[in-house]
Amino acid sequence: MRVTMSDVARAAQVNKATVSRVLRGDPRISPATSEKVWAAVKELGYRPDAIARGLSSSSSDTVGVFLRDISSPWAGEYLAGLERVLSRHGIEFILRATGGDPQQRRNAMFRLLSRRVDGFVWLDGEPEPDAGIPSIAVGRTRAGGVSVSVDIGSAASQLTRLAEGRKIEVFQGENPFFPGIQALLPGDTKRGGGSVSIFDGLLPPRNGSSPEDITVVCATRRCPAVPSGAWKLYWPAFELGTLSARLLLNTIQGKGVRPGAVTVLPVLSSPF
Amino acid sequence: MRVTMSDVARAAQVNKATVSRVLRGDPRISPATSEKVWAAVKELGYRPDAIARGLSSSSSDTVGVFLRDISSPWAGEYLAGLERVLSRHGIEFILRATGGDPQQRRNAMFRLLSRRVDGFVWLDGEPEPDAGIPSIAVGRTRAGGVSVSVDIGSAASQLTRLAEGRKIEVFQGENPFFPGIQALLPGDTKRGGGSVSIFDGLLPPRNGSSPEDITVVCATRRCPAVPSGAWKLYWPAFELGTLSARLLLNTIQGKGVRPGAVTVLPVLSSPF
DNA sequence: TTGTACGCGTTATCAT
DNA sequence: ATGATAACGCGTACAA
Numbered sequence: 001m002r003v004t005m006s007d008v009a010r011a012a013q014v015n016k017a018t019v020s021r022v023l024r025g026d027p028r029i030s031p032a033t034s035e036k037v038w039a040a041v042k043e044l045g046y047r048p049d050a051i052a053r054g055l056s057s058s059s060s061d062t063v064g065v066f067l068r069d070i071s072s073p074w075a076g077e078y079l080a081g082l083e084r085v086l087s088r089h090g091i092e093f094i095l096r097a098t099g100g101d102p103q104q105r106r107n108a109m110f111r112l113l114s115r116r117v118d119g120f121v122w123l124d125g126e127p128e129p130d131a132g133i134p135s136i137a138v139g140r141t142r143a144g145g146v147s148v149s150v151d152i153g154s155a156a157s158q159l160t161r162l163a164e165g166r167k168i169e170v171f172q173g174e175n176p177f178f179p180g181i182q183a184l185l186p187g188d189t190k191r192g193g194g195s196v197s198i199f200d201g202l203l204p205p206r207n208g209s210s211p212e213d214i215t216v217v218c219a220t221r222r223c224p225a226v227p228s229g230a231w232k233l234y235w236p237a238f239e240l241g242t243l244s245a246r247l248l249l250n251t252i253q254g255k256g257v258r259p260g261a262v263t264v265l266p267v268l269s270s271p272f
Numbered sequence: 273m274r275v276t277m278s279d280v281a282r283a284a285q286v287n288k289a290t291v292s293r294v295l296r297g298d299p300r301i302s303p304a305t306s307e308k309v310w311a312a313v314k315e316l317g318y319r320p321d322a323i324a325r326g327l328s329s330s331s332s333d334t335v336g337v338f339l340r341d342i343s344s345p346w347a348g349e350y351l352a353g354l355e356r357v358l359s360r361h362g363i364e365f366i367l368r369a370t371g372g373d374p375q376q377r378r379n380a381m382f383r384l385l386s387r388r389v390d391g392f393v394w395l396d397g398e399p400e401p402d403a404g405i406p407s408i409a410v411g412r413t414r415a416g417g418v419s420v421s422v423d424i425g426s427a428a429s430q431l432t433r434l435a436e437g438r439k440i441e442v443f444q445g446e447n448p449f450f451p452g453i454q455a456l457l458p459g460d461t462k463r464g465g466g467s468v469s470i471f472d473g474l475l476p477p478r479n480g481s482s483p484e485d486i487t488v489v490c491a492t493r494r495c496p497a498v499p500s501g502a503w504k505l506y507w508p509a510f511e512l513g514t515l516s517a518r519l520l521l522n523t524i525q526g527k528g529v530r531p532g533a534v535t536v537l538p539v540l541s542s543p544f
Numbered sequence: 545t546t547g548t549a550c551g552c553g554t555t556a557t558c559a560t
Numbered sequence: 561a562t563g564a565t566a567a568c569g570c571g572t573a574c575a576a
Contacts, residue, residue: 004570005570006569015546015547015548016548016570017546017549017570017571018545018546019570020572021545021572024571028545029545030545033546047385048386048570049388049568049569050383050387050388051323051388051568051569051570052327052552052571053569053571054323055321055553055570055571056552056570056572057570057571057572058552069352070355071351071352071493071494072348072494073348073494073495075348076342076345076348079342079343080341080342080369083342083367087380090383092366092367092384095351095355095365095367096355097352097355097356097359111322111362114321115322115323116321221343222345238343276552276553277553278553286562286563287564288554288563288564289556289563289565290562290563292554292555292556293561296555300561301561302561302562305561305562320553320554321554323552323553323554324553324554324555325554326568327552327553327555327568328553328554328555328556329554329568
């Protein structure tokens with residue numbers, strides 16, 4: 001059978017409640033009993049039951065993550081970042097693919113709420129307004145809540161700076177990493193004699209472009225689809241994940257996270 | 273406050289236990305009371321509490337998934353397949369990255385066990401022997417347990433067949449999708465006048481190869497890194513996920529899954 | 545500083 | 561077919 005707190009209490013000859021206090025690090029506990037309890041814990045190989053704790057404390061050390069499509073090229077990197085931070089804090093996450101279907105999305109939300117998750121991460125659009133628990137939005141700025149996204153403006157200015165005096169071509173994927181970046185390029189994609197043109201689509205075979213020209217490919221760190229010789233504009237999926245986690249944790253723990261949009265900077269790196 | 277079963281029971285003027293029976297679809301219940309209860313449920317917007325259910329039933333409708341690295345190129349597709357099937361069955365999953373560290377792996381396992389997960393999926397090597405709950409291994413055949421993997425032999429014979437009379441070059445990624453496939457190619461990579469050579473590494477720039485030659489690139493469906501004109505040998509990550517889920521579900525529900533290795537076939541597709 | 549006792553929301557085992 | 565009640569394992573207000 002399972003080792004419970006009562007077993008530990010009996011072994012350490014103290015009360016159940018005392019064991020609970022020791023485990024939760026209650027300061028008002030004598031070093032003597034604390035040691036006795038820890039000894040018994042190790043002796044019996046006791047492991048606290050997260051389910052029971054959850055029922056009693058009305059929380060679960062779990063957060064829910066909503067994604068339109070888990071197999072999107074950057075999802076893995078994002079989740080890796082998220083997991084890295086959450087696991088360090090003893091928080092697990094549950095993933096749900098919504099496929100862009102509002103009904104499915106709400107159903108998934110209710111299922112997770114019934115599990116008493118402590119927070120939500122919404123990567124598939126606006127958070128449901130009646131979630132009732134801390135939520136952060138990822139990928140698009142949101143008014144009146146906490147959101148984290150990639151700074152597209154920074155990408156635009158980095159490209160503009162790179163373009164000084166020459167022509168550069170920027171390739172995004174089929175669903176662009178930096179949507180609407182066109183509009184952010186100053187002076188109608190021209191400045192200082194340079195020019196930037198952006199293509200949302202597949203990378204065409206390299207044609208005979210002048211050696212002065214520069215090719216930039218948008219990608220994530222782990223995506224190997226960048227041809228050699230091209231500049232890379234990294235979409236910081238991993239960092240987006242770690243930042244999401246930190247923000248959500250702070251929000252859950254009520255550490256005074258003021259609503260607002262936080263951004264991560266994309267990184268432009270040369271082929272050399 | 274939260275709507276509980278007691279609230280529903282009171283509203284429907286029946287006992288808590290009856291509500292539970294109705295909700296779980298107990299056959300020996302009168303249509304009359306059943307209707308009363310459902311009415312009250314909808315009236316009050318009652319949603320069962322998964323935590324409480326877990327405490328009482330000693331299960332959680334949750335499984336744990338261990339991955340060495342979540343950001344690996346195929347992880348997203350695998351997880352998409354897994355989620356697709358699990359969510360249809362009301363099961364959620366919790367993801368843990370182990371980074372190949374045995375200690376971290378065991379810690380993660382114990383954390384999940386304390387959550388009373390119903391099963392494990394091990395993508396990062398042999399299952400821990402003392403997991404104590406249904407486990408399946410993914411990616412490598414395992415003796416004495418349930419495992420699912422990609423049929424490398426099938427990949428080898430498809431390549432051999434393709435090579436009849438010509439020379440083909442197969443490129444895998446840095447960490448090969450089909451490890452050890454070399455050894456499975458008959459006749460020392462030659463047969464019927466054709467030949468197969470395999471490169472574990474990055475795709476080199478296309479040099480002047482004869483038009484008779486064939487290039488094959490190993491990839492997953494969603495990976496855009498396949499140059500046009502090349503054959504594709506798909507590593508069926510998504511299918512691996514759906515199959516994993518089905519096998520695990522059957523094992524959990526005790527549906528007589530006999531230990532053994534199940535395989536998924538890779539798909540070779542032409543560039544046309 | 546520690547013990548008592550109740551609550552958390554369900555399921556399951558008795559009765560009836 | 562349904563009601564009463566005891567688990568399930570832990571947190572915590574309250575008492576000591």
